[in-house]
Amino acid sequence: MLLLIALAHAHMYLSPQATGFRSYALDGSPLDLVVTGVQITLVDGRAMPMFAALFGYGFVQIAARQGNDARRVLRRRSAWLLAFGCAHALLLFFGDILAAYGLLGLVLAGAVRWKDRSLLVFAALWLAVHGAAATLAGLRIAEFGGASGMASATDPVTAMIDRITLWGVLTPFLIIDLAVPFLLGVWAAKRKMLIEPHEHQKALRAIAFIGVGTAVVGGIPLALVDTGLxxxxxxxxxxxxxxxxxxxxxxxxxxxxxxxxxxxxxxxVITALAACGQRSMTCYLLQSVVFVAVFVPYAGGLGDRLGTAAASGVALLTWLATVVSAEVLRRNNKRGPAETLLRKLAYR
Known part of the structure; x- marks a missing residue:
């Protein structure tokens, strides 16, 4: 999940002259365009729903541990996630997703008590809202262009203003996009589909085959358009x-x-990946720290020199570094600093 997020975000720190619907450069090298096509098909708009489904899954697990105090704890935790996300956007990245999950948790904390029918019906109906929001976003991109070049400000203060302004516009759309996978994650958690996967292999195979297949079929047309093919x-x-x-x-x-x-x-390897997952917020924030240090003009300044393929290479190396860092923390029996702070604030 964190690897996909790193790949989806790194190119947003570049400053291309012209971009497509997913903010990738239209004038890149052949290798850049190949990477663009692969990521639009398999990564972009696929990592965040996965994260949202796992976020909903985790909500049920937290609620089970908290008992009667569950809803209050979930809402307090979500409120602090919103605060973390605002700080992240202000200091590092306009495309922050923590705040969107925090708002989602505040609005849908009660969903952990919904019946299965309510979860599935609401999710199905909300797809229409998602489609309408995607249409509005698409019309806006067609007229004004994507959110590329947001890391092109040459001084930190201007960059901060640009980031927080765009973040304020993007976050409500992200909530609309993430509600359905969040609710389906809650539904799956009630069946312990990922905690006891051996008991649900048939269902998991069907979801994996249909889900990934749908993403590929639905992603290829836009990938062909954004690569100029x-x-x-x-x-x-x-x-x-x-x-x-x-x-x-x-x-x-x-x-x-x-x-x-x-x-x-x-x-x-599996242990290190698990350690990264257990410290996912810390690792996610570290990605943004590295990307700012490498790409923005007032730091590394490579945002206007590198192409999509090189940016994805930086993303891969950054993710690997966070996996190693998480494993070092695990071996020293330490949580991630972001997780530690959130836990203290949310659980008091």
């Missing part, structure tokens, strides 16, 4: 198709991880 029309409709299919893709990826958990034997 096809003059697809109407582009806004392809943007909506990409967004809706990403929900299925995120759920499919989560199910795929559940299937892998059945068959993989814990070893040094």
């Amino acid at each position: 096809w003059n697809g029309s109407p582009e806004v409709a392809l943007h909506v198709l990409h967004g809706l299919s990403g929900v299925a893709g995120g759920l499919g990826y989560a199910a795929l991880m559940g299937l892998l958990a059945v068959h993989l034997t814990p070893g040094p």
